[in-house]
Amino acid sequence: MTKPITDRHAIEISAGDPAAGDLEALVAAGQPVVIRGLVADWPVVAAGRSGAKAAADYVLQFYNGRPGTGYTARPELRGRYYYDETLTALDFDRERVQLDEYLGRILGALGDPASPGFYVGSTDLNQYFPGFSDANPLALPGPAFDRVLRSIWIGNRTTATTHYDMSNNIACVAAGRRRFTLFPPDQVANLYPGPLEPTPGGQVVSLVNLADPDLEAFPNFAHAAQAAQIAELGPGDAVVYPALWWHQVEALGEFNILVNYWWNAAPAFADTPMNTLLHAMLSLRDRPQTEKDAWAAMFDYYVFGPATRPVAHLPRAAQGPLAPLDDMGARRLRAELLRRLNR
Numbered sequence: 001m002t003k004p005i006t007d008r009h010a011i012e013i014s015a016g017d018p019a020a021g022d023l024e025a026l027v028a029a030g031q032p033v034v035i036r037g038l039v040a041d042w043p044v045v046a047a048g049r050s051g052a053k054a055a056a057d058y059v060l061q062f063y064n065g066r067p068g069t070g071y072t073a074r075p076e077l078r079g080r081y082y083y084d085e086t087l088t089a090l091d092f093d094r095e096r097v098q099l100d101e102y103l104g105r106i107l108g109a110l111g112d113p114a115s116p117g118f119y120v121g122s123t124d125l126n127q128y129f130p131g132f133s134d135a136n137p138l139a140l141p142g143p144a145f146d147r148v149l150r151s152i153w154i155g156n157r158t159t160a161t162t163h164y165d166m167s168n169n170i171a172c173v174a175a176g177r178r179r180f181t182l183f184p185p186d187q188v189a190n191l192y193p194g195p196l197e198p199t200p201g202g203q204v205v206s207l208v209n210l211a212d213p214d215l216e217a218f219p220n221f222a223h224a225a226q227a228a229q230i231a232e233l234g235p236g237d238a239v240v241y242p243a244l245w246w247h248q249v250e251a252l253g254e255f256n257i258l259v260n261y262w263w264n265a266a267p268a269f270a271d272t273p274m275n276t277l278l279h280a281m282l283s284l285r286d287r288p289q290t291e292k293d294a295w296a297a298m299f300d301y302y303v304f305g306p307a308t309r310p311v312a313h314l315p316r317a318a319q320g321p322l323a324p325l326d327d328m329g330a331r332r333l334r335a336e337l338l339r340r341l342n343r
Contacts, residue, residue: 002210004181004230005210005225005228006230007230008228008229008230009034010031010032010033010034010180010182010229010230010239010241011032011033011034012033012034012035012036013034013035014036014037015035015036015037015038017035020035020038023170023240024142024144026240027240027241030242031241032180032229032231032239032240032241032242032245033239034231034233034239035237035239035240036236037237038138038236038237038238039136039172039237039238039259040235040237041236042172042236043136044059044132044135044136044257044259045175045236047175048174048175048176048257052110052255053107055174055255055257056103056106056107056154056255059154060100060103062130062131062132062135063099063100063128063129064128064129065098066128067097067099068097068098068102068128069094069095069096069120069121070095070102070105070118070120071092071093071094071117071118071121072092072093072116072119073091073119074091074092075116077091077092077117078157078159079117079156079157079159080117080159080161080209080211081117081158081159082161082205083200087195087207088198089198090200092200099120099128102118103120105118106154106155106156107255110255115156117155117156117157117158118155119153119154119158120152120153120154121155121160121201122151122153122201122260123151123152123153123154124149125151132152136174136259138172140263144264145261147263147264147268148262148263149167149261149262150260150261151259151260151262152257153258153260154256154257155251156251156255156256157250157252157256158250158251158256159211159249159250159251160200160250161205161206162206162208162247162248163199163200163201163204163205163246163248164203164204164243164246165203165243165244165262166243166244166264166272166273166274167243167263168240168242168243168262168263169243169260170238170240171233171239171249171259171260172236172237172258172259172261173234173235173236173237173238173257173258174235174258174259175235175253175255175257176235176255176256176257177232177233177235177252177256178233178249178251178252179230179231179232179249179250179252180230180231180233180239180241180247180248180249181230181248181250182228182229182230182231182241182247183224183227183228183245183246184227184245185245185246187223187227188246189220190221190222190223190224190227191206191208191221191224192206192207192208192220192221193205193206193207194206206246206248208221208224213225243264268327269326269327269331307324310322311323321336
């Protein structure tokens with residue numbers, strides 16, 4: 001087991017704390033929070049305490065037989081899912097599998113320190129394990145959770161390299177142990193992000209190996225390490241953190257199950273900001289710095305500042321797309337954008 005890069009731990013509260021009942025408020029505070037025992041009463045947690053096979057058997061009773069994805073890493077990679085030396089290809093195998101068979105491979109490797117890394121990542125519970133969420137519920141009140149995505153992650157000792165997600169996250173340990181190493185969004189430059197494509201799990205990852213940081217190649221990582229927070233989780237514990245917080249996730253037990261919930265408070269018609277970033281690279285990145293500074297002010301006015309400011313002096317009939325968006329307004333704005341892109 002690797003040593004954490006910092007002694008600074010995330011804020012911790014207990015499941016009985018009134019604050020644990022308002023997950024939206026915890027995220028709005030802008031910091032990771034560990035909630036001890038949040039899902040300690042889940043049946044899957046009880047099964048996990050009886051051993052790896054009991055945990056796997058419990059999960060598989062909900063499996064509908066749909067083929068999923070298994071990620072297998074060579075033993076010498078020590079469970080770290082990353083790139084080959086060229087950074088243009090991944091150094092692990094991805095295959096379509098029957099998940100019951102793949103969990104059998106994981107169980108069959110228990111106790112073998114030289115086993116490959118086995119990993120079932122981000123598998124939609126409703127699509128593959130219907131009924132699991134009802135049997136292991138988490139109260140998520142409020143409209144912000146209307147479109148929550150529930151996923152399960154299963155494997156042996158594996159490491160999901162430092163990355164960010166575009167959604168808020170509640171990550172609950174159902175079996176085994178996990179260590180989250182979290183970095184605030186403003187540390188992006190100090191984390192040395194890798195290529196946009198390919199990526200090990202869908203999002204850009206840091207090129208820094210937290211188990212052995214190379215400060216000659218990545219000197220500014222020292223600043224990121226000072227800003228890092230650690231969340232050590234056991235069965236029944238959870239960590240809640242906001243979107244765009246970078247995080248590495250280490251599975252520390254021989255057999256580990258994590259259930260997570262992703263959600264955004266944005267309306268359903270909102271486009272993904274990543275599309276905006278890609279288009280900004282096309283339209284803004286290579287302009288002179290003076291122009292970029294001017295456009296930064298423009299974005300602050302129209303996008304990053306108060307939404308009411310650009311329309312405060314305009315009559316309603318003249319506001320157009322500057323007015324608060326609804327589904328129809330978003331459709332019109334998207335159509336106009338596509339028209340401009342395609343001309």
